[in-house]
Amino acid sequence: MSLTVDLRHRFGAFALEVDFEAPEGITALFGRSGSGKTTVVNAVAGLLRPDTGRIAVEGVTVFDSGARVNLAPHRRRFGYVFQDARLFPHLDVAGNLAYGLRFSPRGAAGASLDEVADLLGLETLLGRRPGALSGGEKQRVAIGRALLSRPRMLLMDEPLAALDAARKSEILPYLERLRDRTGLPILYVSHAVAEVARLATTVVVLEGGRVVQAGPAEQVLSDPALVRQIGIREAGAVLPATVTRHHADGLSELAISGGRVFLPQIDLAQGERTRVRILAHDVILSRAAPEGLSALNILPATVIALREGSGPGVMVQMKCGTDRLLARITRRSADALGLAPGVGVHAVIKSVSVARIDVGGG
Amino acid sequence: MSWLGPEEWQAVGLSIKVAFWATLLSLPFGVLCAYALARWTFRGKMVLNGLIHLPLILPPVVTGYLLLMAFGRRGPVGEFLEAQLGLVLAFRWTGAVLAAAVMAFPLMVRAIRLGIEAVDVRLEEAAATLGAPAWAVFLTVTLPLILPGIVAGTALAAAKAMGEFGATITFVSNIPGETRTLPSAIYSFLQVPGGEAPALRLVAVSVAVALLALAASEWLARRAARRITGA
Known part of the structure; x- marks a missing residue:
């Protein structure tokens, strides 16, 4: 069909x-x-x-x-x-x-x-x-x-x-x-x-x-080449995920290929498959494993490509498990961190960054 | 209603009969012509439009005379109709129906055409995507939506047919019981001494019928319009 x-x-x-x-x-x-x-x-x-x-x-x-x-x-x-x-x-x-x-x-x-x-x-x-x-x-x-x-x-x-x-x-x-x-x-x-x-x-x-x-x-x-069509504010990655647990403190835990993410409670049962969308401008990158951070979601990733735009920003495409992630950071930060294809990083995402509309069944 | 004499009753009855058949028989053609003018592009569209509207502009006596030339017993169409179908129009009430229909036709077509032009073509597209073939789209979407236009056109045409005088008297004359319609009867009464009283009664009937038709069409059109606004 x-x-x-x-x-x-x-x-x-x-x-x-x-x-x-x-x-x-x-x-x-x-x-x-x-x-x-x-x-x-x-x-x-x-x-x-x-x-x-x-x-x-x-x-x-x-x-x-x-x-x-x-x-x-x-x-x-x-x-x-x-x-x-x-x-x-x-x-x-x-x-x-x-x-x-x-x-x-x-x-x-x-x-x-x-x-x-x-x-x-x-x-x-x-x-x-x-x-x-x-x-x-x-x-x-x-x-x-x-x-x-x-x-x-x-x-x-x-x-x-x-x-x-x-x-x-x-x-x-x-x-x-x-x-x-x-x-x-x-x-x-x-x-x-x-x-x-x-x-x-x-x-x-x-x-x-x-x-x-x-x-x-x-x-x-998640293709950084399409940032222009999608719009820089809307650019982000879409990852398949499975609901693993609903916690008492109002967070839902989901498994993705590269680890686990916590989101504000979603109304799907345990074991149901869904997608999470993580916007590029909500992702912070760190070379070392960050400690003492309020953000709950820290995903290990490997840089695949950097794509420069006309402004001061850089779109970083990463591999996280079998999925792709996008982060939008400044060129200055990218240089300071020495980001290049193959470099390992930690992607940091605040749980509340994922809006409800970005979470859907599937 | 014994206040009308038998002669007067006859005229009123004949007028209603003529108007009824003139309207009924021209309605399908009216819808077809209105649809063609509103939706289709074809060679000779201007000519068709002109022909339909001609009776509105020509002096009615000219229309009547043209009808007599074409549909009279020696006219080309009249001869054919009599030979093939045994249908005689000249100086018969059937001829009065034709004269009334021709004179009322432009009014009918105009009203229906306005209705068709107001229909949202996108609704017809939607019907087609749902599997409706063109004829079904017309019957189930277009027709219900143009109902107010059809009602208005029918009412206008019927009123015009009731009162048609010039073309009728020229084409089919003024024969009591056969072609003496309401306006012809009023005219005849006014030609003889002492005819004012019956003429005045017929005038009253004319006014009453006209008002009634207007009220009925208004009510029907409003009902139909309410139906299609979807409220």
Whole structure:
């Protein structure tokens, strides 16, 4: 089950030229606004006809300019969740959900309306009109409607962008459940690093209409070469972790490949797998093993590369266990510590630096 | 309502019959033309738009005369219809239906077109991504959303059809019981001495019908609009 996209399209001065694969799980199409993300998703959905290229899902070619294949949107069976929900105003929530089911192919397996309502917490909303829903509720209904059309894959175009932080954190768990329970591949467009870090299994970074990097989320997000696309404040590493213990003092202990980290209590059971995101500017480096320090998390690491920017800072990429870490320090400190590839360091991270949104299931 | 004489009743009844059929029969074409003008790009779009609006601009008597030339028993279309379908329009109530429909058509198309232009195309895109083929998108999304426009267009067209005079009298004359509609009857009563009283009664009926139609369409349009705002 995967999506293959290879397309070229021009409008005016903007040239889009992308080629990527989206395997199972959530593939994030990440980039700033204007990088061509929405154009790619619209082309995949069939709402925009690219100049040339090929798009295939699960081995079914939905577009191939060479073979003159161009399936109409309703034959492609991509469930599309738009940024603006686009619920039908003349139907209530139940009607909107049923609309998805109505045109789904006969005999296609998938969740029932009740199951979807349960998954997305829509039971109490069924009789309401879209005008009487909050932004977060609308988006949940839109996701449910798309799911009920029994799609081959879900497309989500910045589904959280129009929502405030509280509504976002209300929907994120539903998206995680979707990823973990339905096994439906999802192409997820976003320019928010925190969202991508929390949800994505694969990340495709777009810039100026081109793919600049693609691969597993942990690798791509920890790549110091992508600091410009991600933003210097948002740059950081994403590490897979397992919850090992919840301590009485309000801290949760998680095992990562290079040691253990303490975080403020997270609501996952012992043994559950998750990800932690450690921002580069929250990491302090020390050559000697530090003592008498308030920071709880001290991870041994080996410098892999240093990357200088235009400012006084240096991005240090390290190997910690089998994972990567990023630290942003000044060039002066890097020189003072004699940092170079192969040098062993200790990465120091305050527990409270890891914000809750940066921790997600997976 | 014995205060209306049999002749007057006949005129009122005929007018309602003519307006009903004129509106009903032109509605599908009205929706189609409005949709074509609002959404499609094709050669001759300007021509179609002009043709539809022509009766609004031309003197009604000219429209009536053109109808007579085309649909009269010796007109090219009239001859064909009589030979193939046995349908005679000239000087029959069926002709009054055609005249009323042609005159009311531009009003109907304008109102529906405005409704279609107000529909958010992105909702139709959403329906397509959910698996709905184009015809289903039209029936399940577009049509319900343009219902207020259709209601408004239908009401306008019906009111216009009720009161059509110039084209009707030119095309199908003023035959009691056959083509003497409400306005023709008022006109006829005013031509004879002592006809003021029945004319005045028919005027009262006209005003009442017009007000009723206006109120009904307002109520329906508001109901439909409430439905689609999703509140």
